[in-house]
Amino acid sequence: MQKIARSLIVITAVIFSSCSPNQSLQEYYVDSTENPNFLAFDIPTSLLNTDLAELTPEQKMAYESLRKLNVLAFKITPENTEAYKTEKAKVEAILGNDSYEELMKINTGFGKASIRFKGAEDAIDEVIIFGENKEKGFAIVRVLGKDMNPAHLAQFLQVLEKSDFDVEQFGQISELFKS
Numbered sequence: 001m002q003k004i005a006r007s008l009i010v011i012t013a014v015i016f017s018s019c020s021p022n023q024s025l026q027e028y029y030v031d032s033t034e035n036p037n038f039l040a041f042d043i044p045t046s047l048l049n050t051d052l053a054e055l056t057p058e059q060k061m062a063y064e065s066l067r068k069l070n071v072l073a074f075k076i077t078p079e080n081t082e083a084y085k086t087e088k089a090k091v092e093a094i095l096g097n098d099s100y101e102e103l104m105k106i107n108t109g110f111g112k113a114s115i116r117f118k119g120a121e122d123a124i125d126e127v128i129i130f131g132e133n134k135e136k137g138f139a140i141v142r143v144l145g146k147d148m149n150p151a152h153l154a155q156f157l158q159v160l161e162k163s164d165f166d167v168e169q170f171g172q173i174s175e176l177f178k179s
Helices: 002-018 025-032 058-063 081-096 149-162 165-175
Strands: 037-043 066-075 100-106 112-120 125-133 137-148
Touching: 002 081, 025 066, 025 081, 025 137, 037 149, 037 165, 058 066, 058 137, 058 149, 081 137
Parallel strands: none
Antiparallel strands: 037 066, 066 137, 100 112, 112 125, 125 137
């Protein structure tokens, strides 16, 4: 019986020591879905209602390399400004991790955004778009795919323009950042 107990203790210690002390973005998403300050949903690429016959070969390749988009948004209210600061700091720490490479930063009249990716430059598995407005909140969009490449992002935007995607289906996210 003692051998079994010792074995279980060793196995447990190995499992916990192999886990990273830093939270991954996926873990952050899962943890945040239970938080009432967040709005979270997934958008499968099938919802884009794209007629593949009308796409160029490059656009078709870009579309087929995508699997889904995960959206997580935090809206600031007078009651949750401290929680906002805490959650934003958590996201920035996760995205500051060496496993994410920054593609670009964007500053607009609405707010700031950054685009990062994870994976090899010619075989991206995840693109992260993090946008924030200090008065409204922040949103993270994870674009998940298989062997995407940076050129696919521009092609994917063209696919979105051609799609019959009903933005009204996601009225919650647009309501989140309206005045």
